[in-house]
Amino acid sequence: MTQRRDARLSAHLAAVADQGLPARAVPQDYLVLPELPTTRDGRVDRALLRTLRGPGRDRDREAVAPRDTTELIVAQVWTDVLGVRPIGIDDNFFALGGHSLVAMRAISRLQRQFNCDIGLADLLNNPTVAELAAVLRKGREGKGRSPVVTLQPEGTEPPYFVVHPSGGNLLVYRFLAEKLAPDVPVHMLETPDLGRFTTVEELAAHYAAAVRATCAHGPYRLGGLSFGGLVAYETARQLTEAGEQVELVTMFESSLAGAPPTDISEQDLLAYRTVHFAHVFELIFGREIALTEDELRGLDADRQNEMLYERIDEAFQGDTAAQILRGTVEHVQQVREMIRHYRPGPYAGPVWLYIGLEPMPPHLNDPEFYRSDRSLGWDVHVPHLRIFDTPGNHLSLLNPPHVSTLAEQVRGLMRATPTRKER
The missing domain is CATH 3.40.50.1820 (Alpha/Beta hydrolase fold, catalytic domain)
Structure with a gap:
């Protein structure tokens, strides 16, 4: 199998794993082998497999070291969230195994460190360390940004x-x-x-x-x-x-x-929707968010949201993604009102x-x-x-x-x- 075909297969495996596995279980790297190594008795040599490492980048290209403080900080953040090292200025975040949750973590870290409002759009359009660092140097402001x-x-x-x-x-x-x-x-x-x-x-x-x-x-x-x-x-x-x-x-x-449901009370519907967020996040990110409708009944919308946020924080244990998921909840709630009217x-x-x-x-x-x-x-x-x-x-x-x-x-x-x- 050629190196180009290896890269295509690795990219396909990464895409499927990103969507089919919990976030914590998504592999960070892939290595294509012509066949599995075996021991003398014909069994898979798992000890040898554990010593192998995927390329992480093109094998013929060495990582180019950061040239200034901005690139150094971006590379360090990527190393922390991706668990990959070394990371060069020409490495692509998504080619290194970055997926949606990891991307949110990286953006949240960079927002705090540079005190700017870069978002996922910036990472999508500038997926290498050098490109994203160039955006950060400009100190982008949200006003006037093209949608x-x-x-x-x-x-x-x-x-x-x-x-x-x-x-x-x-x-x-x-x-x-x-x-x-x-x-x-x-x-x-x-x-x-x-x-x-x-x-x-x-x-x-x-x-x-x-x-x-x-x-x-x-x-x-x-x-x-x-x-x-x-x-x-x-x-x-x-x-x-x-x-x-x-x-x-x-x-x-x-x-x-559609027409508002008549077989469920407004209070029960509110509790159902709050738990709905927990179920969707569980499915996407593979983290259990312990929340039930019985706990929420009788609480107003603000208190239900507070309880949801508390359980998200517990599930993600202080991970910066928890704060971003709060923004997702607010976004969805506003969208619901827009659709309704x-x-x-x-x-x-x-x-x-x-x-x-x-x-x-x-x-x-x-x-x-x-x-x-x-x-x-x-x-x-x-x-x-x-x-x-x-x-x-x-x-x-x-x-x-x-x-x-x-x-x-x-x-x-x-x-x-x-x-x-x-x-």
Whole structure:
């Protein structure tokens, strides 16, 4: 097996492990062997295996040492959170085994040490020590920051703009962007200050302006997972009303709010939703968050949040990721209010809605946002709605291995609308 194929296999294994294993169990390195070593009696030589180490980086390239204090601090933070050494200034955070939880830890550490507001978007766009250090030297401030994050810059086709889902996870589209390379540029729309907006319409107007600032005129392609799909739809509506051409709108498991459930009291629903956060974090990060609905009943929303935060702190034992997860809870709660009050206007263009073939575990469904109708509420607003099935569920369809099928489906739509940029 060639070194290039080894690297591709290692990258694939890392992606699958990141999404399929608890965070604490994700390997930091991979080593491809032609065969497993054996002892004289034919058994696997586990003692020898324990002495082997993966390359961590290209074998032919030595780590280039940090050149100044900023690079030294970044490299040290990466060493601490990744458990890999030595780390050179040209090493890529994600190639070294970085995943979502580790990325949050690294960003939190750097925010404190440099007293600046860099975020996951900066790490995505600047994944090496040298690149991220250059951002830190500039002492970035949040004011005036563009909401456009470039995930995949290469390609001659019209760019594909995807909107962050509930929770603001910037890494969720990383694998989709990789699968659409090298033909389709992919940009993500995100805002570090969601609190400035109170409605889907306001947020979509902000993103429509950012899309036009990036590409003055269409044809535009937009999409998003969950809440991101709602905002992509509204952004497409506003661009169309402004006279622009939108040729593609894709929504991945994007549900409109249904009628408030009548078989559960408001108090019980509040407790259910608070425990729902704990279940989702357990599934994603592999940490048990001990919290039950019985403990929460009778408490107001603020006290329930406090108890959730206390249990998160206990589960993560002072880890900086606990503070970031608090921000995720606040983000999701605000998004719920925006979805609840959103009333979609009509849209004459085609919209493609993708539904995961695998059901979500029942305890991860929100009674208000879980719908049994296949159109998830969109058929009354979109006359040209087209619904496709895709492997996976709400949490897994954008992750390996399911993302390969989804990417091919989206690429097929793009081939069917073969508009190209004017040269």
